[in-house]
Amino acid sequence: MGNPLEKKDRMKIPRAVMPQQDPQERKRNFKEVPFGLTEEMALREASRCLNCPKAPCIKGCPVDVDIPGFIQLILEKDYAGAARKIKETNSLPAVCGRVCPQEEQCEAVCVMGKKFGPVAIGYLERFVADYERENNLIELPHIEPPTGRKVAIVGSGPAGLTVAGQLIKLGHKVTVFEALHKPGGVLVYGIPEFRLPKSIVQAECDFLARMGVEFQNSTVVGKMDTIDELFAMGYDAIFIGSGAGLPNFMGIPGENLIGIYSSNEYLTRSNLMRAFDFPNYDTPIIYGENVAVLGGGNTAMDSVRTALRLGAKNAYIVYRRSEAEMPARKEEIHHAMEEGVQFMMLTAPVNFIGNGDGKVKAMECIKMQLGEPDASGRRRPIPIEGSNFTLDVDLVVVAIGNSSNPLIPQTTPGLQANKWGNIIVNEETKETSRKGVFAGGDIVRGGATVILAAGDGRVAAQHMHKYLMEEVKK
Amino acid sequence: MPKVIDNIQIGPVVWKMRVEVPRLVEKAKAGQFVIIRVDEHGERVPMSIAGLDKKNGLLTVIYQVVGKTSALMTTVPAGGQLADCVGPLGVPSHVENWGIACVIGGGIGVAPIYPIAQAYKAAGNKLITIIGARSKNLLFYEEEHKAIADEMYICTDDGSYGQKGFVSDALKKLLDDGVKIGMIMAIGPVPMMRVVANLTKGYNVPTWVSLNPIMIDGTGMCGGCRVSLDGKTKFACVDGPDFDGHLVDFDLLTKRLGAYREMEKRAMKKFLEDPNCRLNEELKKVMAGN
Ligand SMILES: Cc1cc2nc3c(=O)[nH]c(=O)nc-3n(C[C@H](O)[C@H](O)[C@H](O)COP(=O)(O)OP(=O)(O)OC[C@H]3O[C@@H](n4cnc5c(N)ncnc54)[C@H](O)[C@@H]3O)c2cc1C
Ligand SMILES: Cc1cc2nc3c(=O)[nH]c(=O)nc-3n(C[C@H](O)[C@H](O)[C@H](O)COP(=O)(O)OP(=O)(O)OC[C@H]3O[C@@H](n4cnc5c(N)ncnc54)[C@H](O)[C@@H]3O)c2cc1C
Ligand code: SF4
Ligand code: SF4
Ligand code: FES
Numbered sequence: 001m002g003n004p005l006e007k008k009d010r011m012k013i014p015r016a017v018m019p020q021q022d023p024q025e026r027k028r029n030f031k032e033v034p035f036g037l038t039e040e041m042a043l044r045e046a047s048r049c050l051n052c053p054k055a056p057c058i059k060g061c062p063v064d065v066d067i068p069g070f071i072q073l074i075l076e077k078d079y080a081g082a083a084r085k086i087k088e089t090n091s092l093p094a095v096c097g098r099v100c101p102q103e104e105q106c107e108a109v110c111v112m113g114k115k116f117g118p119v120a121i122g123y124l125e126r127f128v129a130d131y132e133r134e135n136n137l138i139e140l141p142h143i144e145p146p147t148g149r150k151v152a153i154v155g156s157g158p159a160g161l162t163v164a165g166q167l168i169k170l171g172h173k174v175t176v177f178e179a180l181h182k183p184g185g186v187l188v189y190g191i192p193e194f195r196l197p198k199s200i201v202q203a204e205c206d207f208l209a210r211m212g213v214e215f216q217n218s219t220v221v222g223k224m225d226t227i228d229e230l231f232a233m234g235y236d237a238i239f240i241g242s243g244a245g246l247p248n249f250m251g252i253p254g255e256n257l258i259g260i261y262s263s264n265e266y267l268t269r270s271n272l273m274r275a276f277d278f279p280n281y282d283t284p285i286i287y288g289e290n291v292a293v294l295g296g297g298n299t300a301m302d303s304v305r306t307a308l309r310l311g312a313k314n315a316y317i318v319y320r321r322s323e324a325e326m327p328a329r330k331e332e333i334h335h336a337m338e339e340g341v342q343f344m345m346l347t348a349p350v351n352f353i354g355n356g357d358g359k360v361k362a363m364e365c366i367k368m369q370l371g372e373p374d375a376s377g378r379r380r381p382i383p384i385e386g387s388n389f390t391l392d393v394d395l396v397v398v399a400i401g402n403s404s405n406p407l408i409p410q411t412t413p414g415l416q417a418n419k420w421g422n423i424i425v426n427e428e429t430k431e432t433s434r435k436g437v438f439a440g441g442d443i444v445r446g447g448a449t450v451i452l453a454a455g456d457g458r459v460a461a462q463h464m465h466k467y468l469m470e471e472v473k474k
Numbered sequence: 475m476p477k478v479i480d481n482i483q484i485g486p487v488v489w490k491m492r493v494e495v496p497r498l499v500e501k502a503k504a505g506q507f508v509i510i511r512v513d514e515h516g517e518r519v520p521m522s523i524a525g526l527d528k529k530n531g532l533l534t535v536i537y538q539v540v541g542k543t544s545a546l547m548t549t550v551p552a553g554g555q556l557a558d559c560v561g562p563l564g565v566p567s568h569v570e571n572w573g574i575a576c577v578i579g580g581g582i583g584v585a586p587i588y589p590i591a592q593a594y595k596a597a598g599n600k601l602i603t604i605i606g607a608r609s610k611n612l613l614f615y616e617e618e619h620k621a622i623a624d625e626m627y628i629c630t631d632d633g634s635y636g637q638k639g640f641v642s643d644a645l646k647k648l649l650d651d652g653v654k655i656g657m658i659m660a661i662g663p664v665p666m667m668r669v670v671a672n673l674t675k676g677y678n679v680p681t682w683v684s685l686n687p688i689m690i691d692g693t694g695m696c697g698g699c700r701v702s703l704d705g706k707t708k709f710a711c712v713d714g715p716d717f718d719g720h721l722v723d724f725d726l727l728t729k730r731l732g733a734y735r736e737m738e739k740r741a742m743k744k745f746l747e748d749p750n751c752r753l754n755e756e757l758k759k760v761m762a763g764n
Binding site for chain 2: 179180181189217218219220223224225245246247249255256258259261262264265268269273274278279280281282283284286357358405406407
């Protein structure tokens, strides 16, 4: 079959525009913003792909998804086959299709890009994964006969889930230990419903459970059992995917006033605990009228858009550099702008002011200008003397990044971490300084992305399998 | 899901719940806490460990009904289940032989201080126990404490039992009498811990307190539980809950505990108005009055 169109005709088709909820409406609800492509739109978009022999797009993807391969299957209307093709290297296509920074990865290098707009690879990935799930076409993969080897996975974020999926197929017994009461990591507690519906993450975890993965939620490794105790209990290899869940604060006066949250707290209350539906759910959350979110990453965008949905009259992004340096996905910045978020660029807080009752009522800020590039290559912000001003706020969300949680390194003798607390691994195998202990995702990289965490999980699983079969005698 | 063995009322607004969580109990130490969620819509509420039955794998928590979730907890029948119970969380209390150690429990604090008293005693300390309540009918855990204390003082604010006055009065007398206390651990309402810490500062006796800020995850992930010690921010769930009382900013703690007062009232009101509300009538009246 293949593509019926001539190359030049493919180029005439404009890139698909994702249908989405109207900004004025969606800024007050938690439903997903983009609706997804229709079948017709997906077919049209797929026909734009030139099926390049060298397929540069594949090299743009951290896990080498066979992009032209799955797109050809879409053209053949074999959507489930396309989903399976993606899953050969990426076990979370419904998630990645939604949250991958495609514009910097696969789509950034698509040959259609410069002149005609890149093929909407992310939209297509989402389309086939949703199609497969919604039509109950997900098939249980072949599972190898039991090997008698047991694996423990610490943390159920994208890294841990990927390792679980790979190793269960190979016949190992797999247990995932998760500190929170629901699996999914940042996918459930951090990224909001309007960007990644929780039912999708749940479906992924249910699928793993159907394959035989055992989930032990509400279990904090290091507090309950340590890594060494897990070995003593009979686990033959361990994967650490505990993420980067220690919130950074700014360290400026007034930061412990009521109404100043870390983004982790704000988003966890809203997403995991469903405080947006208080009092139907019991966990409360502060509803701010004038909300300032400090930072310029995805977490900041998620927080500020959550604030709008919880009724904020003014929702500000306060960022010390300029828009060009913001690390958030362009699409999310654009969404936030459409929804009416006000961007205060080149601005940094210096002091939080309380109302006498312990609640924040204002924030003193200073204007910045950009100087020479710093180590990260971005131009360093420098305060402009005397430019201080005060902004009335009743809720502040600090979204300036996370560090790694020290619990596992602290409770695991001989496990090497760097000065930021990130676990050190052999790049090639993801093995740590402890034999049989592997690690990946944010606990190794610091704050990174879903697909990099999943990619680490995939590599780790390959080497864990080798280790289990060759070095663990049964 | 963790099974509730029994759940009985032991005071006007105080319940004792035993939960079967053998693995947790095996690992838990005095001074640590757990986080309980009653049902799928529930909050995560931290509760101190008030007893560990290692043989039968049973955890005891003693809780005071102060709002929606603690009220809801009273409705879980013996044999019923909790959505989850995670722990042990926090750093265990520091225990060594100081010669003479003194534990002070006020109000609900008499329960969580008990396992710590046991640990102090086991480490070879002479154990002085001071427990107190507003009034006789609010006092519990007396027998348990009596069984292990070398010296024991009971105080009630209204003088209805033991000596009249605050636990800090009894402590002050000991200190004035020159008793060489090596370590004091106080658990109770924030004002009580503050008074004790302020008092012992003058006598230069190391004094630890167990802090109870609002928490969510209890793993160091959210920072909601931050407290200030000598100007430095700490996360009570992972750095505590025990802290040097002489360094704690009690003002900040008090204020932060009030962060959700209005919403908590709404939640309680909705709960009481629900026709399916299974609270006992007496408790309903008490809570409606709050
Ligand atoms: C708000 C927000 C928005 C984001 N948006 C995007 C986006 O749009 N696109 C993108 O690609 N990336 C995004 N990211 C980054 C991405 O989510 C992370 O890089 C990714 O989730 C890391 O995966 P992980 O598996 O390493 O860990 P995590 O997802 O952090 O999961 C770790 C899990 O381990 C558990 N855990 C930790 N310690 C223990 C322990 N001792 N015992 C048991 N369990 C433990 C934690 O509870 C957690 O569930 C975002 C991050 C945040 C916070
Ligand atoms: C480490 C620790 C140990 C604790 N041990 C005990 C104990 O052994 N027995 C006991 O009765 N209580 C204990 N508490 C307090 C208990 O967690 C709260 O009383 C409970 O969460 C109140 O919930 P609620 O819905 O009934 O009341 P709400 O109406 O929600 O709140 C009433 C008050 O309780 C406090 N509170 C509310 N939510 C939380 C929360 N998530 N975390 C902490 N405090 C909160 C606030 O001050 C609030 O104003 C402990 C708290 C901590 C942090
Ligand atoms: S996983 Fe991410 S980067 Fe790779 S093809 Fe899919 S959307 Fe692109
Ligand atoms: S680079 Fe673009 S056009 Fe070429 S194969 Fe990849 S997606 Fe298709
Ligand atoms: S409760 Fe979240 S960090 Fe302590």
